[in-house]
Amino acid sequence: MLLYSLLMFAAGAVILGVGIAVFRGRTDLIHDYHQANVKEEDRLCYGRAMGAGILTLAAALLASGILALCLPEGSMISLIVLFGGIAVSIVLLIRAQRKYNGGIF
Numbered sequence: 001m002l003l004y005s006l007l008m009f010a011a012g013a014v015i016l017g018v019g020i021a022v023f024r025g026r027t028d029l030i031h032d033y034h035q036a037n038v039k040e041e042d043r044l045c046y047g048r049a050m051g052a053g054i055l056t057l058a059a060a061l062l063a064s065g066i067l068a069l070c071l072p073e074g075s076m077i078s079l080i081v082l083f084g085g086i087a088v089s090i091v092l093l094i095r096a097q098r099k100y101n102g103g104i105f
Contacts, residue, residue, distance in 0.1 A: 001068045001075060008065030008082075016058035023051025037102045049096035053089050060085020 022029055027038075027047045038046045064082035068075060097104050 005065040005069040008061045012061035019054030038100045046100040053092035057089035
């Protein structure tokens with residue numbers, strides 16, 4: 001489980017950095033076609049909403065890695081946390097896309 005934890009920590013750290021940047025307004029890190037219909041006055045709110053979804057994904061990765069490392073039989077629990085976090089993250093990202101872009105694409 002050490003390798004799994006290290007992979008989760010590495011991926012979580014990268015996604016955490018991207019999420020923080022997007023949350024602070026770096027919407028240029030998001031594909032152009034995902035923000036084609038976002039109004040200029042909504043860019044900051046769009047970045048915060050998308051950043052929250054990305055940060056949720058990073059938190060799920062990090063929590064899954066910690067649980068797999070700390071719990072003796074933590075593999076099943078860590079996978080439940082991982083997939084639950086991915087599901088919540090996808091819901092947050094889709095909601096932000098629909099609200100600010102008018103659709104998913």
